[in-house]
Amino acid sequence: MMLSEEQISFFKVNGYLIVPGAMAQVLCRKVRELMWQGLPMNAAIQADDPVSQIGPFKTSDESADTRHVRQGYRWLNRFLGVSPEVINLIYSESICAMATQLLGGQLRQAVADGLPMGSYGNVWPGGPTDPATGNEGARGVYCTLPHGNKAVEPDQCHTDGHPFQLGVVGLIGDCPQGGGGFKVWPGSHKRLYPTFALRYDQPRIPYYDHLPSYKGIVHSPEYLQEITKLNDELQPVECWGKAGDIVFWHHRLAHMAGYNYTSTIRQAVLADFWTTNLDVFRTTSAQGDMWRDWSEQVQQCNGGYSTALAVEQRL
Numbered sequence: 001m002m003l004s005e006e007q008i009s010f011f012k013v014n015g016y017l018i019v020p021g022a023m024a025q026v027l028c029r030k031v032r033e034l035m036w037q038g039l040p041m042n043a044a045i046q047a048d049d050p051v052s053q054i055g056p057f058k059t060s061d062e063s064a065d066t067r068h069v070r071q072g073y074r075w076l077n078r079f080l081g082v083s084p085e086v087i088n089l090i091y092s093e094s095i096c097a098m099a100t101q102l103l104g105g106q107l108r109q110a111v112a113d114g115l116p117m118g119s120y121g122n123v124w125p126g127g128p129t130d131p132a133t134g135n136e137g138a139r140g141v142y143c144t145l146p147h148g149n150k151a152v153e154p155d156q157c158h159t160d161g162h163p164f165q166l167g168v169v170g171l172i173g174d175c176p177q178g179g180g181g182f183k184v185w186p187g188s189h190k191r192l193y194p195t196f197a198l199r200y201d202q203p204r205i206p207y208y209d210h211l212p213s214y215k216g217i218v219h220s221p222e223y224l225q226e227i228t229k230l231n232d233e234l235q236p237v238e239c240w241g242k243a244g245d246i247v248f249w250h251h252r253l254a255h256m257a258g259y260n261y262t263s264t265i266r267q268a269v270l271a272d273f274w275t276t277n278l279d280v281f282r283t284t285s286a287q288g289d290m291w292r293d294w295s296e297q298v299q300q301c302n303g304g305y306s307t308a309l310a311v312e313q314r315l
């Protein structure tokens, strides 16, 4: 399975690309099984009982371990991100070949049974887990429980702060529309790219106890303005689909984890791709041609695609 010229054009223009049927069904099923096997023996949530899967998690099922989070509506198993099964699934030969078509260069290799994301905890006190610190595999298997009768919440986009080049979200179970699929703001990568001070990183101010008013992530005023505009003016695309479907997304693309308003649990593998040149690329100017680190094919494609492809891409 390789990407067509048209698919590459779509990715360049919109910053994301859904590739249906990119993962083997039997491996998807295996990883779903591993997810349920990773629960404590006496868990209230059960694989064969959909009612037990309606969120939020019961207090007795909760876990604050950053390598296996179960809180509210989110169930994140990061231990599985370094399991051979997940690595074979999301860093398969064909997915790596497609990622290389986009990125060029040499892909960084994931390490089976290596250190999972969350091994070093939070990126700052009380902050999120840093996907870039001590993560030798994929980010992990991320599930979103059905929201039940919880009120609909407004969508709110963000970009990720750690250095990588290409993200992947792979559905390991069917995810109907409204079912917590990954949400992307098409074309936002091109609008946000010029607002960053660093090419791949996100500047962060250390936490000083005696200077509490200024700390953590630093966003440029231009970035914040653009994010507000994206939230106000642009309708996100929801990447719903079938088990085996994946979506590639540009590292500066605005996105969010969708809320799950169906009765089906959302199950997906999240992973990052980058090339062995990233450590050099990240030292270079943030401005200039945003595609200069990408493959020749991406740099040269003309950005044209058919209406049929746009429909397949939920645009």
Ligand SMILES: [Fe+2]
Pocket: 158, 159, 160, 255, 256
């Ligand atoms: Fe994110």
